[in-house]
Amino acid sequence: MPQQAHEQKLWLILFQLRAIRARINSLAAQYFAFSSLAIIILAATLVLAAAALMSPLAFLLTALLITLMALISIVRVTRVAVRSSVSPIKAASLADERAGLKGRLMTVLSLGDARRNSEFGQFLVEDTYDRRNEFEPIKIEPRWFSRSILALAGSCLVALLLLRVTRLAVGVRRMPNRPNQVIAELGNLDIRPADPALEPNAEIYADETTMRKLANKLASAKNDQADNSSVSHWLNQARRFASNLQEKLTGQQHKPPLELRLTDKDGMSSLNPPYRHPPIPDQNESDGDDKGVAKSGSDGGTGPTPSPAVGQLAQGGAGLSGIPNAQSGQASSSDVGSPESSATGAGDGVSHGSGADPEHLFGPPASQPMGTDTFKITIDAQPSDESSTAGAPAYIPPKVRVPLNEQQSADEPIARASVPPGDQMTIKRVFER
Amino acid sequence: MHNESESGATPAERLSIGDFARIFRRAQSEIHKVIVGHERAVEELLSALFAGGHVLIEGVPGTGKTTLVKTLGLVLNLSFNRIQFTVDLMPADITGTRVIISGSDGRREFSFQPGPIFCHILLGDEINRATPKTQSALLEAMAELQVTAGGTTYPLPPPYFVMATLNPIEMEGTYPLPEAQLDRFMFKVRLGYPGEDELVKIINATTGPEEAGVTPVFAPDEAAERIEALKRLVREVIVAPAVEQYAARIVRATQPDNPRIIGEQRSPVKVDVVNRYVSFGASPRGALALIMGAKVRALLDGRANIAYEDIEQFAPAALEHRIMLNYAAHSDNVDAATIVEQVIKAVRPTRV
Numbered sequence: 001m002p003q004q005a006h007e008q009k010l011w012l013i014l015f016q017l018r019a020i021r022a023r024i025n026s027l028a029a030q031y032f033a034f035s036s037l038a039i040i041i042l043a044a045t046l047v048l049a050a051a052a053l054m055s056p057l058a059f060l061l062t063a064l065l066i067t068l069m070a071l072i073s074i075v076r077v078t079r080v081a082v083r084s085s086v087s088p089i090k091a092a093s094l095a096d097e098r099a100g101l102k103g104r105l106m107t108v109l110s111l112g113d114a115r116r117n118s119e120f121g122q123f124l125v126e127d128t129y130d131r132r133n134e135f136e137p138i139k140i141e142p143r144w145f146s147r148s149i150l151a152l153a154g155s156c157l158v159a160l161l162l163l164r165v166t167r168l169a170v171g172v173r174r175m176p177n178r179p180n181q182v183i184a185e186l187g188n189l190d191i192r193p194a195d196p197a198l199e200p201n202a203e204i205y206a207d208e209t210t211m212r213k214l215a216n217k218l219a220s221a222k223n224d225q226a227d228n229s230s231v232s233h234w235l236n237q238a239r240r241f242a243s244n245l246q247e248k249l250t251g252q253q254h255k256p257p258l259e260l261r262l263t264d265k266d267g268m269s270s271l272n273p274p275y276r277h278p279p280i281p282d283q284n285e286s287d288g289d290d291k292g293v294a295k296s297g298s299d300g301g302t303g304p305t306p307s308p309a310v311g312q313l314a315q316g317g318a319g320l321s322g323i324p325n326a327q328s329g330q331a332s333s334s335d336v337g338s339p340e341s342s343a344t345g346a347g348d349g350v351s352h353g354s355g356a357d358p359e360h361l362f363g364p365p366a367s368q369p370m371g372t373d374t375f376k377i378t379i380d381a382q383p384s385d386e387s388s389t390a391g392a393p394a395y396i397p398p399k400v401r402v403p404l405n406e407q408q409s410a411d412e413p414i415a416r417a418s419v420p421p422g423d424q425m426t427i428k429r430v431f432e433r
Numbered sequence: 434m435h436n437e438s439e440s441g442a443t444p445a446e447r448l449s450i451g452d453f454a455r456i457f458r459r460a461q462s463e464i465h466k467v468i469v470g471h472e473r474a475v476e477e478l479l480s481a482l483f484a485g486g487h488v489l490i491e492g493v494p495g496t497g498k499t500t501l502v503k504t505l506g507l508v509l510n511l512s513f514n515r516i517q518f519t520v521d522l523m524p525a526d527i528t529g530t531r532v533i534i535s536g537s538d539g540r541r542e543f544s545f546q547p548g549p550i551f552c553h554i555l556l557g558d559e560i561n562r563a564t565p566k567t568q569s570a571l572l573e574a575m576a577e578l579q580v581t582a583g584g585t586t587y588p589l590p591p592p593y594f595v596m597a598t599l600n601p602i603e604m605e606g607t608y609p610l611p612e613a614q615l616d617r618f619m620f621k622v623r624l625g626y627p628g629e630d631e632l633v634k635i636i637n638a639t640t641g642p643e644e645a646g647v648t649p650v651f652a653p654d655e656a657a658e659r660i661e662a663l664k665r666l667v668r669e670v671i672v673a674p675a676v677e678q679y680a681a682r683i684v685r686a687t688q689p690d691n692p693r694i695i696g697e698q699r700s701p702v703k704v705d706v707v708n709r710y711v712s713f714g715a716s717p718r719g720a721l722a723l724i725m726g727a728k729v730r731a732l733l734d735g736r737a738n739i740a741y742e743d744i745e746q747f748a749p750a751a752l753e754h755r756i757m758l759n760y761a762a763h764s765d766n767v768d769a770a771t772i773v774e775q776v777i778k779a780v781r782p783t784r785v
Contacts, residue, residue, distance in 0.1 A: 089675060093785045096740070102731075103740035106785070107673040120669045123450065124737040 006122055009129040013108055019137040021091035023144075024084070030146035032081035036074050038148070038155035043070035045159035049166040051249040056242035057235065063245070099135040104128045362419050362427075448662050453732045456650060456663065457483070463508040463647045468501050469638065470631035474622045477726075477750050478505060478596070484725035485664050486619025487575050487595040489560075489610075489754060496624040498598040502556040510649035510656040511553035511592070518563035520606060524570035531583045545582060550574050551589060553657060557597035561607040568614050571595060575617040592660045612713070612757060619722045620747070621754035670728035671738045675785040680723040680744050682783060686776045687756055688714030704779045706772055710762035715755040722751035741784055749773050 043066050050062040086094060092105040108128050115121045457479060464475050481488045490498045506513030516527060529548035535541050560568060574580050578589045638645050651659050686702045689711045726747030727739040753769040
């Protein structure tokens with residue numbers, strides 16, 4: 001009978017120890033689950049915010065960094081959780097320490113059958129049983145839930161705030177955009193597309209300095225394309241990948257990057273343009289020696305007016321070696337069209353801009369509607385709004401095509417027409433004003 | 434309470450954990466009637482006695498080393514001998530020798546005359562003043578409780594308890610104890626100078642007309658038997674495997690990484706100061722001393738098991754004299770106490 005009572009007491013001690021172990025291991029598991037979840041939520045939120053706010057490359061780097069840090073944190077959390085989980089002997093040791101039992105539980109647990117029934121074994125069991133209140137599971141580990149649940153809650157809160165802030169930030173960035181206007185940022189080049197709904201191979205117009213910069217940029221881009229192992233090549237690849245990822249994460253459709261190429265109406269074979277403007281039956285065509293814009297410019301009063309910028313660009317040369325004869329002097333002396341066509345893009349004498357010489361406003365009427373074949377420029381750039389910071393994703397305005405009524409005409413260069421002499425002075429005065 | 438008046442049944446049958454603690458505390462209090470202060474030293478001394486070990490007492494002159502040992506002999510009511518070690522002391526002076534004795538019938542024959550080593554409690558005063566040859570005469574007695582003289586082995590009566598004193602100063606003309614001899618001592622007890630209050634008490638107790646007397650804890654005829662029973666009780670204390678491993682790990686950590694000495698199996702815990710300052714670490718006897726001392730400590734605390742804290746409490750006494758420091762340690766003024774402290778700090782986190 002005493003032996004049975006002894007065994008019963010021993011069983012109760014061991015049962016209490018098992019409860020302690022279960023509680024400690026439960027906390028370790030909770031710590032792992034809650035902490036991992038908190039890390040994942042926080043990391044995902046940060047990635048989403050980065051996708052909404054950053055440019056593709058910056059987003060890619062940030063996302064990689066966040067993912068790496070999250071992985072490291074999860075590994076660390078796992079290690080801590082594994083260390084926090086306890087074996088039976090470790091649980092007994094922990095209970096001994098917390099209850100001040102000086103190794104009693106650990107020794108009871110390691111008692112062999114022979115030793116268990118010895119005088120000292122029985123004494124130890126009795127002694128430990130008498131102290132069972134000191135090592136109740138709730139006293140050894142009073143918590144039911146791991147404190148890491150606070151981290152999870154905090155993480156959720158931070159995620160909500162971050163998402164809200166991100167949404168607001170994105171909304172604020174959209175507001176300044178004017179409808180139907182997109183500005184393409186090309187580094188430090190100030191280039192505005194002619195069409196708000198910018199498509200690949202769109203035409204843009206710029207002054208001569210800009211054109212020269214464009215030519216240099218294109219030459220550089222061409223070199224980069226030739227070298228597949230160059231850094232820029234991989235950067236472009238990364239940018240595309242990041243852009244796709246951003247689209248998936250944010251749900252916003254980004255237009256593909258526009259390719260920018262300089263070309264003349266003959267195609268600028270050296271630049272291999274992806275888009276060729278429909279050939280315009282122009283007097284320029286008759287000058288077989290000249291190509292591209294320079295050739296157009298050399299036609300004097302019969303052909304489209306090459307802009308001074310074009311002439312400069314032709315001299316500057318990068319990618320435009322096919323227009324060596326383009327001289328600004330020629331253009332200004334012979335062209336009856338608008339010399340400011342460099343700013344407006346219509347190289348065929350159509351006047352859109354300002355700052356041109358009013359003396360060249362008038363000339364013989366064109367035989368047909370003028371084209372914009374002086375330059376055809378394909379933009380290699382991400383469209384972006386004016387207020388955006390460098391590298392930020394652009395707001396893409398929706399395409400709106402409204403049918404014209406009978407009183408409206410298409411937004412295209414107006415063919416030069418004959419102006420009555422009596423009106424010419426009026427036009428000049430208005431132009432000069 | 435058990436004393437000589439309670440003798441009757443076999444002591445081993447009557448003794449319990451509570452009895453052990455009571456006897457121990459009583460012996461302690463009796464000793465402190467004469468010895469002022471040195472509570473820790475007295476506890477370590479008694480612990481070594483009940484754990485079946487021997488003690489090396491180190492202290493400057495005048496700190497009560499000899500008085501302490503004498504008092505212990507009186508309190509335990511055991512036979513007590515004292516040997517003053519000198520440089521000309523010979524082994525036979527300790528162990529005894531065969532002499533020619535004339536019988537009543539006129540016959541002369543060799544007879545073994547036991548030396549002072551034959552007793553229960555032996556005080557070897559200033560043991561480092563004797564030559565290593567004489568010092569080694571104690572080895573067999575301490576380890577095997579027997580003495581061999583003239584080809585004959587004579588057992589020593591249990592309990593057998595050797596206390597040797599060392600004078601750390603006046604080192605001229607002394608012979609440091611060899612490592613093998615040092616290793617035979619379970620604990621090394623240090624006696625420092627008493628504090629001011631303790632000194633006043635010593636003055637009052639020793640300069641008055643009455644000398645402080647002690648009451649023996651055991652009756653003379655049963656003292657040995659009861660002490661042996663208490664020693665058996667100590668061995669009954671249960672040790673968890675984790676605690677045994679902890680003691681072993683501490684001892685291993687005192688050993689520097691030297692494959693020629695410790696073999697290829699290295700200690701899982703590396704302690705920088707050990708590798709830098711220790712020539713030889715503690716021997717396996719160090720681990721035994723740790724466990725036995727901890728067992729006594731557990732019984733004193735009313736437990737049938739030992740705890741990590743018990744091991745740590747006896748680590749300095751059990752390990753310091755077993756650690757051989759190198760010249761770098763002497764140069765940097767690093768002592769064995771520092772080494773043991775660092776070792777415990779390093780090993781403690783590896784507890785189960």
